[in-house]
Amino acid sequence: MLDDGIEPPSYALPGDAGADLRTTEDVVLEPGARALVPTGVALALPEGFVGLVHPRSGLAVRHGLTLVNTPGTIDAGYRGEIKVPLLNTDRSESIHLRRGDRIAQLVIQQVAQAEFVRVDELPDSDRGAAGFGSTGGFGPGQGGSTPSSH
Numbered sequence: 054m055l056d057d058g059i060e061p062p063s064y065a066l067p068g069d070a071g072a073d074l075r076t077t078e079d080v081v082l083e084p085g086a087r088a089l090v091p092t093g094v095a096l097a098l099p100e101g102f103v104g105l106v107h108p109r110s111g112l113a114v115r116h117g118l119t120l121v122n123t124p125g126t127i128d129a130g131y132r133g134e135i136k137v138p139l140l141n142t143d144r145s146e147s148i149h150l151r152r153g154d155r156i157a158q159l160v161i162q163q164v165a166q167a168e169f170v171r172v173d174e175l176p177d178s179d180r181g182a183a184g185f186g187s188t189g190g191f192g193p194g195q196g197g198s199t200p201s202s203h
């Protein structure tokens with residue numbers, strides 16, 4: 054920890070995927086504003102792992118708080134302080150965060166590294182090159198389910 058007054062990342066409940074990260078600073082985010090917020094945490098993740106910084110859904114739903122770059126990528130070799138680019142998506146309410154508040158969550162995963170090579174052709178697949186809504190969306194004419202009217 055880079056800040057002894059701040060709790061290390063912690064899992065709120067046994068089995069949780071995300072360990073909560075806290076802000077070391079009081080922060081006020083005006084509607085639409087963003088701020089790079091320090092967490093007081095620096096890590097040495099083993100090679101082959103990544104830290105992904107995700108928003109907390111409660112703060113997202115209640116206040117519109119999200120991360121500009123969600124999920125943020127913490128490389129295994131990064132030794133600096135984890136910082137979180139917060140964004141207040143609410144159009145009218147500002148968000149007031151206090152030092153020690155849990156602002157985001159860190160999910161640690163194993164990652165594969167690829168070797169990228171040039172080829173003339175790719176092997177066939179069911180999807181092929183179809184994407185970007187090719188299987189349908191929502192609403193009339195989108196090939197998906199139609200929401201009930203209200």
Ligand SMILES: O=c1ccn([C@H]2C[C@H](O)[C@@H](COP(=O)(O)OP(=O)(O)OP(=O)(O)O)O2)c(=O)[nH]1
Binds near residue numbers: 106122126128137
């Ligand atoms: O939300 C984030 C995202 C990244 N980082 C740190 C850890 C990460 O290893 C480093 C680089 O992040 P990223 O690769 O996403 O940024 P970049 O713009 O590609 O910078 P770089 O050129 O340093 O890789 O910044 C954070 O502290 N918080």
Ligand SMILES: [Mg+2]
């Ligand atoms: Mg990078």
